[in-house]
Amino acid sequence: MKGDRLARSDLPQGTLDLLILKTVALQPQHGWGISERIQQVSRDVLQIQQGSLYPALHRLEGKGRIRAKWAVSDNNRRATYYELTPAGQRQLEDESTSWRALSTAAESVLDMA
């Protein structure tokens, strides 16, 4: 595994929510799919703590950011799929904006000659 410890342990608070929201925004996805997707897209840099994924999903559902529904998965098993709600959409936009602003700011600081 290429993923290093830094990326795993230092996932900032709230980042997981953002990643989940972004992932399910593309298409409804089950928990396993979300975890695989994030790992894949980040080229294994971001590894989600499997233990914290489901509590986060249930928490977001509790807040009405995502909605759960049952569907049949690609291997013909029943699975819980999560999809974005309008409230989740708004939160995703807000947080993406501020996250981008933050990382741009951090980058420009790091780029100082």
Add this chain to the structure above:
Amino acid sequence: MLEGFLRRAQVLFRRKRAERELDEELQFHLDRLTEKHVDEGIAPAEAARLARMRLGGLSGVKEECRESWGFSRIEALLGDITYGLRKLGKSPVFTATAICVLALSIGGATLFFALLRSVVLAPLPYRSPEELVVLSLDNPATSTFDQSFTVRRVLHTRDHGESFSAVGAFLKWPEVMTLSSAGDPVALVAARVSWNFLEILGTQPIVGRGFVAEEDHPSGRSAVILREGLWQRRFGADPQVTEQVLLLDSQPYTVVGVLPEGFDFPFPEVDAWVTRPSHTSQMPARFWPFVMTQDVIARLNPGTTLAQAQSEMDSLNQSYLSQYPKSMDAQPGVTVRAQPLKTRVVADVRPVLWILFGAVCVLLLIACTNVSGLVLTRASARSHEFATLAALGAGTSRLVSRLFVESATVVALGSGLAVILAAGVIRILPSLQMPHLPRSDQVQLDAGVLVFTVGVAALTSLVVGLFPALEVARSRIASLLTGHASSANRISTAWGKRFAGITRQEQLVVCQVALSFVLMFGAGLLVQSFARLQSVDLGFNPERLLTLKVPLPTTSYDTREKRSVFFRELDRRLSAAPGIDDSALMRSIPTAPALFTNVHVVGRDNVPEREEPRAILQSITTGYFATMGTAVRRGRAFSDPDNRSQAPPTVVINESFARHFWPAYPAGPDPVGQHLRLAFDRIDSAEIIGIVEDVRESGPAEPADPSFYLPMAFSPPEKCFVALRTGLSTQTAVGLVTEALHGVDPNLAISEIKMMTEALGDVLIRRRLATGLLVAFASLALLLSVVGLYGVISQLVQRRTPEIGIRIALGATRADIVRMFVGRAVALAGVGIVTGVATTLTLGHLAQGFVFGIATNNPVTFGPVISFTLLAAMAAAAAPTWRALKVAPAIAIQQT
């Protein structure tokens, strides 16, 4: 918000399904993870194990998910409550103790809050009651007599006062009138009021009408308004009662209306209202225009403040003083005081109720700390349980909330019982006939009181639960580290080190001792005051002294001569009656209002009559001093020849009178042989023939006033009291008096039959009640502290049992062991006492107005209370110490 709630509610009902789905969801994840590992070339069994490891503790993950469902919190709470109830059910002694302690103290607080609210805080039941004010006079020049408005000043205020929309007056004291028609003669409490008093208050009679102006005129018809209770008892609630003519003190009065129960103006428990507030039966009619006997009731104009009214009264007072400089109520220095009617109504009971409410709050605080200590002790004993729960994954917050829920459950049960208790007492309150507690029939457990109780309960559970919760939160980590039941004990001591070796339970006990010390000190003060009042030398002997009143109709007894003849004849017949040891007639008896008049010592500088000093005038028959048991200090008492109108006028004075006019008394010039001018009875010169000891006419709490005695023949009153000392039953004695009375005049009735001890008891009853209640509170407080101390020392003994074994094995004596535990109890009590003493010294002055004859910081009270507390502490330590002494070394050491 609503959506979230609905979703949660949905989850609540679909709990099982949600659980199943969660299982399925996680299983799906595990399966995929396992598949992935298998794809990577790992053996299936190992792959499954790896998958579970990566997911983390499955039950932990599930628990976290459930928490976000929102339902989990409610469920946990319900679980904690059932768990708490089950736990409490398993230790019934603890539960019953805690619930009873809390029920008593919260119930007490509820009851006294309800009393305060209805009696002191609630507005009076009149129209816009905040506009009602009472005006009275303060005269610094006279200390003996609380003087008030004359008729002239009332009129002056009415005509010139611009702050008021209406002005009326009432006689400052209730009068007792005899109702001698429509059945057996009966004594009524009557109030004399201006005709417009109902208009000022804004109250309607339930039958008939209020007074009209004409009924206030001396020439007009005399009218009376009855109280509902009297109307029902005596007239069968007959609506036709109006226009009936009643005989009151043998005078005809026409009934014009009926006022409802609960109408308490100007005093509680008035049976009848009559007009002409200046016409007091205390004075002959010729004095009525000049005497200062009335207070003013007035209604402020809307928008006028009390301060504005007061300043207007101040300037009005100045104009009155300059306009009528010679008037009796225009002495220099006289001021007018305007106060809200309510202040006046509750003035007597307010301090008592606040003191008792304060006491009951202190008791509640003690109860809180006590139950808190109990819970804490239980929590230590249950540290193993908590350690287990913690090891199974319960968070600190979960443990703390479990403890809180448990103590809140106890408090809730206690509060429920408390409300029932308070409601019960309030229900029987009117039937207790609390003397002189105004508005006691209006006390109720309304929403406001219940809000108070709920608030108190919430605070209580916070206080009760706080310390144990802190302790558990603190000890949890240590419990986890050692995994041993005794860890909680170590924690207690670890915490204790910060507080110089005092554990949390011990701190609570110190608080309890300090608080109960304050209560005991207060109770001690009241008990001592009361004892002093009981032992006050009254100047007469109240035992077996029967008193009753005989009013004389002014129509048939209109001259002094007629009255003198009547008194002489009644006196003669009473003296001859068999079985009556001593008897006498008098103008007034102790505890009844006395008549103050002005006196002048012949030969001293003349001053205007109104500036002459005042003293109590007592008209008596010759048997008076013997009957009352009042000692003659100098000279002689009256003999029969003195009590004849042809005899030279003679007077007997009391010692206060002697000291007032001859300050050097008993040394210096002898008052006996001097002469007095007594304007009231138009006596120019009466020789002082004797000096008697002071009689406390107003009861033991009030100092004796200067008084002088005249033979009945020289000052025949309009009504008289009979006092007799007899071994006969009251009924027989009254029969004898009635017989003697009807022998003189068959048309007369007697009323106000009372044993003097009873009358004195009535004077002190409020004080007696407050003292009794405070003693009860203090006893409860002490009991709670002793229980608290007992618990702490028991725990100490238990904890140190192994150590005791070693000590005994090493040769420690029994005295050492006793010192170890009793010493600890005494030390804790000592800290409590010191705190208590400091508190009482700081707050003592609050009780100053309520104690009699002692200072609030006197060693006489401190001494016994301190020794009593220390004794109680030793008693509390006795049983546990006894257990410690019986420890066998071998067993003790085995326990380690």
